[in-house]
Amino acid sequence: MxxxxxxxxxxxxxxxxxxxxxxxxxxxxxxxxxxxxxxxxxxxxxxxxxxxxxxxxxxxxxxxxxxxxxxxxxxxxxxxxxxxxxxxxxxxxxxxxxxxxxxxxxxxxxxxxxxxxxxxxxxDAREPAAEVMLQFHNDLMTLHNAAFSQPYYSPHPLVHLQRGEPAAFLKAYYNTVAALVDRQTYTFWEHLYEVSPHKTHEEGWFLMQTRWMLYREAGTTLNLLSGIPRCYLEQGKRIRLTNVASYFGPLSLQASSELAENRIVADIRCDSDHKPACVVIRLPHPERQTAESVQGGLYDPATESVRVEPFTGRAQVILTFAAQ
Structure with missing residues (x-):
C-alpha cells in the first residue's frame, strides 16, 4: 500500500x-x-x-x-x-x-x-465489508445523512446508489445541498461553517451526484434514473437527456409520465461501438404502484426497475399500471 x-x-x-x-x-x-x-x-x-x-x-x-x-x-x-x-x-x-x-x-x-x-x-458495494463501513460511518459521522465539515468529500451518497438505496441517497443529496449552498449567490461554501465561498470542488460534486442520480455506469451496465425522486414521474412530467457524455458514448433518454393513460414510457439510445451490454432503468410510480404489465425488458417490482439485456443500442420500455 x-x-x-x-x-x-x-x-x-x-x-x-x-x-x-x-x-x-x-x-x-x-x-x-x-x-x-x-x-x-x-x-x-x-x-x-x-x-x-x-x-x-x-x-x-x-x-x-x-x-x-x-x-x-x-x-x-x-x-x-x-x-x-x-x-x-x-x-x-x-x-x-x-x-x-x-x-x-x-x-x-x-x-x-x-x-x-x-x-x-x-x-463491492454489496459485500458485507461495504455494509459495515456504511453503517458505522452514517451512524457516527452524519446528521440527516449529510456529512460534517466538507460534506461533498464523503462518498456515502454514491454508495447508497450502488446498493440500490435511492431514499438514503436522496436524503443525503437534498440535506447536503440545502445546508451548503449560499442563498444569495447559489454557489457553494467549502465548509458548513461558511468558510471559503464559491467553491468549484463542491459545485462539481453536486453536479456529479446529480449525474449519478440520472445515469451511472457500472462495469458493462448502464443504470438510468436510479436515484430520482418518484415525484419526477408525476403525470405529465418528462425527464430528457440528449447526447450526454458517458463511458459508453453519447446517451439519450426520454422518460415520460403518461399516468392519465396509466403508463410510463422510456426511450433509450446509446448506440456507440462500445455500448453497454445491459441497461437497467428505474421508473418509480409516484404513488408506489407496481406495474401490471411491462414491455421491453425484465421488471423487478422490488426496485421498480426494468432490465434490458442484451441491449442493442436502442430500447423502449413501457410500464402499464392499474387504473385509479
Whole structure:
C-alpha cells in the first residue's frame, strides 16, 4: 500500500483512500493501454490486481483489530480506520492522537476514510465489508445523512446508489445541498461553517451526484434514473437527456409520465461501438404502484426497475399500471 497524505493534514500513513485511487488509476490505465500495447497493459493490470489484493488484506485485518461499537438502533458493528496503522475510527481515539481538523473530529474518518474503497472498486458495494463501513460511518459521522465539515468529500451518497438505496441517497443529496449552498449567490461554501465561498470542488460534486442520480455506469451496465425522486414521474412530467457524455458514448433518454393513460414510457439510445451490454432503468410510480404489465425488458417490482439485456443500442420500455 501507498503511504502519504491524502489532503491537507500531514498524515504519512498507509491510507486506504490513497491506495484505492492508485489501484483505480492503474486499472483504468491498463484498460486504455490495451489497444496500444497489450503486453504492457497486462503488466499494469497485474500490478493493479496485486495492489487491490494488498488493500483488501489490510481492510480485513483492520476490521478484525478495530473496536466493535453499538449503533443507534442497538446493533453492534465492526469499524475501520482510514489507514492501516490505526484501530478503528480516529474519532474514537482507540490508539490516542490529536485528530481535530477543519472544524470536526471526524474529518479523516468520514471525508478521507475507507468508504472510498467502494467508489474505487476495491470493495463491492454489496459485500458485507461495504455494509459495515456504511453503517458505522452514517451512524457516527452524519446528521440527516449529510456529512460534517466538507460534506461533498464523503462518498456515502454514491454508495447508497450502488446498493440500490435511492431514499438514503436522496436524503443525503437534498440535506447536503440545502445546508451548503449560499442563498444569495447559489454557489457553494467549502465548509458548513461558511468558510471559503464559491467553491468549484463542491459545485462539481453536486453536479456529479446529480449525474449519478440520472445515469451511472457500472462495469458493462448502464443504470438510468436510479436515484430520482418518484415525484419526477408525476403525470405529465418528462425527464430528457440528449447526447450526454458517458463511458459508453453519447446517451439519450426520454422518460415520460403518461399516468392519465396509466403508463410510463422510456426511450433509450446509446448506440456507440462500445455500448453497454445491459441497461437497467428505474421508473418509480409516484404513488408506489407496481406495474401490471411491462414491455421491453425484465421488471423487478422490488426496485421498480426494468432490465434490458442484451441491449442493442436502442430500447423502449413501457410500464402499464392499474387504473385509479
Amino acid at each position: 501507498l503511504e502519504g497524505k491524502t489532503a491537507d493534514p500531514e498524515d504519512p500513513f498507509h491510507s486506504f483512500m490513497l491506495s484505492g485511487y492508485a489501484y483505480l488509476g492503474l486499472s483504468r490505465a491498463a484498460e486504455m493501454y490495451q489497444s496500444v500495447d497489450p503486453v504492457q497493459a497486462q503488466r499494469w493490470r497485474q500490478e493493479a490486481a496485486d495492489l487491490r489484493k494488498d488493500i483488501r488484506t489490510a481492510v480485513f485485518e483492520g476490521l478484525a483489530k478495530s473496536p466493535v461499537i453499538p449503533l443507534a438502533d442497538g446493533v453492534w458493528c465492526p469499524t475501520l480506520a482510514p489507514w492501516a496503522e490505526y484501530r478503528g475510527p480516529l474519532a474514537l481515539h482507540a490508539d490516542g492522537g490529536v485528530w481535530f481538523t477543519h472544524g470536526a473530529m471526524i474529518t479523516r474518518d468520514s471525508l478521507l476514510g475507507p468508504l472510498y474503497l467502494v467508489l474505487q472498486e476495491v470493495v
